[in-house]
Amino acid sequence: MSIVTNCSDSQESWTYLSEGNANIVLTYSGSNPLLRNTVLRLSKTTNTLDSHLFIKYAIEPLLTPWVLTYTKINLSPLVLQTIGLECFDKRPAHRLGSEINQSILWGYSSPDMTHYFAPASTLTIEIKPKWGFKPNSSHISEHHSIKQRMCRYCMHSNLKKLETLYCPLDIYSKDPIRVRRAIECLLNTKGDQLRLFLDGKRLELHQSTQASITSQLLGNWFGAKASDEKESSVMTIISELVQKVLDEEVVLNRLKLLQKHCDELDVEGIIKIYEKYSQMDLELDLEGWIGVTSNLLKRLGDKDYTGVVDERQRLYEYVLSMTLKDCSLMISISEQDEPSPVYWCRDNRYVYYQYAVKLIDLDLKDIKKIPKWFDLDQRIVKNAIQHGLDSICNE
Numbered sequence: 001m002s003i004v005t006n007c008s009d010s011q012e013s014w015t016y017l018s019e020g021n022a023n024i025v026l027t028y029s030g031s032n033p034l035l036r037n038t039v040l041r042l043s044k045t046t047n048t049l050d051s052h053l054f055i056k057y058a059i060e061p062l063l064t065p066w067v068l069t070y071t072k073i074n075l076s077p078l079v080l081q082t083i084g085l086e087c088f089d090k091r092p093a094h095r096l097g098s099e100i101n102q103s104i105l106w107g108y109s110s111p112d113m114t115h116y117f118a119p120a121s122t123l124t125i126e127i128k129p130k131w132g133f134k135p136n137s138s139h140i141s142e143h144h145s146i147k148q149r150m151c152r153y154c155m156h157s158n159l160k161k162l163e164t165l166y167c168p169l170d171i172y173s174k175d176p177i178r179v180r181r182a183i184e185c186l187l188n189t190k191g192d193q194l195r196l197f198l199d200g201k202r203l204e205l206h207q208s209t210q211a212s213i214t215s216q217l218l219g220n221w222f223g224a225k226a227s228d229e230k231e232s233s234v235m236t237i238i239s240e241l242v243q244k245v246l247d248e249e250v251v252l253n254r255l256k257l258l259q260k261h262c263d264e265l266d267v268e269g270i271i272k273i274y275e276k277y278s279q280m281d282l283e284l285d286l287e288g289w290i291g292v293t294s295n296l297l298k299r300l301g302d303k304d305y306t307g308v309v310d311e312r313q314r315l316y317e318y319v320l321s322m323t324l325k326d327c328s329l330m331i332s333i334s335e336q337d338e339p340s341p342v343y344w345c346r347d348n349r350y351v352y353y354q355y356a357v358k359l360i361d362l363d364l365k366d367i368k369k370i371p372k373w374f375d376l377d378q379r380i381v382k383n384a385i386q387h388g389l390d391s392i393c394n395e
């Protein structure tokens, strides 16, 4: 079980780092050695299960080397208020609709990926790869055959009017050219799907004044002379390094395999099972989730598995698949003098880097969202058909 630390003495020491839809993350800058190079993750929502226990016991067995350790940290109302003030003028406008849930008197600390190699300088690339496969389920209605040609992300981008050329099937492909193209597309896509951090500071890629500072910082970091002309070469080095790291690490293969196995029926099949059981209390406690993971691992480990999967197991696996389709990769790199025995890569200029790869945002999703996921799926497909989308995403 995790240690519970009281850090009410460190209220001044948390600095806003970043946030998503459900959590705000702060980096520690105080003198407590237990908290040095850690981040604190605070929820904006209400969770029924302790996130760190769900991640440790239900997710880690599926993704062992890539899961961070989370420690529960008790926080006083005063610390939470101080943190709220610290965040006040740093949060992006589009996230201001929700606040830290001040009634939850704890947060979770984990290694700070943006200071992973501290005191050595660390560049961190955060990528949300999204859905790595196309569904192939007999439950998909014949009018929706587009789902077997075009991936969910590409159809969803069209619905959201998101200007991007990124296709997740490229980043999951293992083909170096496609992987690099995917990263370059993400570097050119506005939004939060790819973020860069240098020693705990987010580097803006798209606001014109900030973008030139970013290219200068990156140019210095990579040892290139910063100029407009060099900007593209810095981005090329980043996409090349990320591709090399992803080639070494099988994290995306594993993520894709799990996403696919947990979603064999597609939401069109899942909704039928959900409706059948909707009168029942479907919520699981931690032990229930550990059982779901263990059943899944047994099935994955048995290539000749021909048994029928229990319907409720299908529902829970689908919920797991939604977590795995929404998590993010943190790739931290730091220059080193020569190759180390493990975890190193080099760019085309024979500069060596050590790296670390972890997955973040592996929280449990609410099973009650299944009807919403179904509705969204139907809207995505309807929009794709109405707009006559016909490009093919290759796995």
Ligand SMILES: O=P(O)(O)O[C@@H]1[C@@H](OP(=O)(O)O)[C@H](OP(=O)(O)O)[C@H](O)[C@H](OP(=O)(O)O)[C@H]1OP(=O)(O)O
Pocket: 020, 021, 022, 128, 192, 322, 326, 365, 369
């Ligand atoms: O449905 P999607 O694919 O748009 O995913 C949502 C994400 O949107 P994205 O497309 O990645 O920008 C969305 O991310 P953003 O808020 O857009 O950064 C959330 O991660 C959301 O999950 P939750 O409601 O916080 O548990 C995600 O919702 P879930 O579908 O995982 O419930």
Ligand SMILES: Nc1ncnc2c1ncn2[C@@H]1O[C@H](COP(=O)(O)OP(=O)(O)OP(=O)(O)O)[C@@H](O)[C@H]1O
Pocket: 017, 018, 019, 020, 021, 022, 023, 024, 025, 039, 041, 068, 110, 111, 112, 113, 114, 126, 195, 326, 328, 360, 361
């Ligand atoms: N261990 C970590 N080290 C460094 N930065 C982190 C770490 N964990 C989270 N972050 C940063 O904080 C942001 C928000 O965290 P997280 O993705 O867990 O939030 P979320 O609200 O659950 O996301 P989503 O919108 O996908 O639901 C991340 O996108 C990342 O930039």
